[in-house]
Amino acid sequence: MADLKDIFECTQCGYCCQGETTVSLNQDDQKRMIEELGLGEDAVRAKYWRVSGNVVQMKIVDGHCIFYENGCTVHQGRPWRCAQWPLHPSMLSDKNNFKTIRESCPGINQDISYEEFCRILQELMEAEGTIHC
Numbered sequence: 001m002a003d004l005k006d007i008f009e010c011t012q013c014g015y016c017c018q019g020e021t022t023v024s025l026n027q028d029d030q031k032r033m034i035e036e037l038g039l040g041e042d043a044v045r046a047k048y049w050r051v052s053g054n055v056v057q058m059k060i061v062d063g064h065c066i067f068y069e070n071g072c073t074v075h076q077g078r079p080w081r082c083a084q085w086p087l088h089p090s091m092l093s094d095k096n097n098f099k100t101i102r103e104s105c106p107g108i109n110q111d112i113s114y115e116e117f118c119r120i121l122q123e124l125m126e127a128e129g130t131i132h133c
C-alpha cells in the first residue's frame, strides 16, 4: 500500500509561502477562507487580499504570504492550490516539472527515482482522488 510519506513529508521550511506573489483564489477558495477566518467578506478583502481586476491573491508581508507565521495560520481555509502543493499531477507526465518542484521543495523525497515517485503518486491519487498535503 502506497504511503504519502514515501514520496513527501513537509519539513515546514516555508519556502512555498515566500515570494512577492501568491496563488490566486478562486470563488470556492474565497468562500472557504472567509468561513475559516470568521469575518465578513469586506473585512477579509481589506485585511488579507490583494485584488486586481478579477484576480484575488493573498497579501504579501515582509516577503511572504500574510498568513505565514512558522507555518500556515489559515490551514483549513487555505486555497486549493496551496493544499495540493507540491504534489501537482503534472509531474506524472513531465519529468522536468518533477525536477523543478523537487528542487524547490525539500519535503519531496530527494532520493527516490522519478519512476518510483510517479508509481506511488499515481497509486495515491487512484485511492484518494485529489491529494491534499
Ligand code: SF4
Pocket (backbone or CB within 6 Å): 016, 017, 022, 058, 065, 066, 067, 068, 069, 071, 072, 073, 074, 075, 078, 079, 082
Ligand atoms: S495560505 Fe498558507 S499555505 Fe498558502 S501561501 Fe499562505 S501561508 Fe502558505
Ligand code: SF4
Pocket (backbone or CB within 6 Å): 009, 010, 011, 012, 013, 014, 015, 016, 017, 085, 086, 104, 105, 106, 107, 108
Ligand atoms: S511544502 Fe515543501 S516547500 Fe512548502 S513548507 Fe513543506 S517542505 Fe517546504
